[in-house]
Amino acid sequence: MDPERSVYEQTRPNYRKSFIALECDPDIFTELAHNLGADGVEFHDIVSFDPDMLLFIPRPVLAFILVIPPTVEYDEGVIEREKAIPVYHGKGEDELTIWFAQTIQNACGLYAILHALSNGIDRSRISGSHCDTGSFAL
Numbered sequence: 001m002d003p004e005r006s007v008y009e010q011t012r013p014n015y016r017k018s019f020i021a022l023e024c025d026p027d028i029f030t031e032l033a034h035n036l037g038a039d040g041v042e043f044h045d046i047v048s049f050d051p052d053m054l055l056f057i058p059r060p061v062l063a064f065i066l067v068i069p070p071t072v073e074y075d076e077g078v079i080e081r082e083k084a085i086p087v088y089h090g091k092g093e094d095e096l097t098i099w100f101a102q103t104i105q106n107a108c109g110l111y112a113i114l115h116a117l118s119n120g121i122d123r124s125r126i127s128g129s130h131c132d133t134g135s136f137a138l
Contacts, residue, residue, distance in 0.1 A: 016103075017103070017104045017105065018104065018105040018106055019104055019105065019106045019107045019110065020106065021106040021107075021108070021109065022109030022110060024067045024109065026042075026043035026044050026045050027043075029043040029065075029109070029113055030042050030043045032110070032113055033113055033116075033117060036113070036114075036117065038117050041062070041117065042058065043065070044057055044058060062116065062120055063115075063116030063117075063119070063120060065112045065113075065116060097119050098115075098118040098119055099115065100114055100115065100118075
């Protein structure tokens, strides 16, 4: 891989593997998170950003996953925006944020769940995993 091109730019046009996309359903996301070992995690739909409606969302909120429909314009915009961002080379236990490059087509739901579970104050919810100790071998 070219170290000067972003992982997104290098992998997006020519995925070698492909998944059947996850349905954007909080019950399916919750079940997958439980299958990954995060038993105490639940996903919920946000139907409005109106402050009164947000009161119905169970607390605490540990992560926010935004779902947008894929378009050619979106992909082109991401590639264009990434040109101004230096390639990220960080890795290891000293990193505050764990980030996985999506290299599998249609796996955005899985990657969103992995990012939600791997970051933030609640990593310890994944019992029996590297998240318990905070050590990640990536």
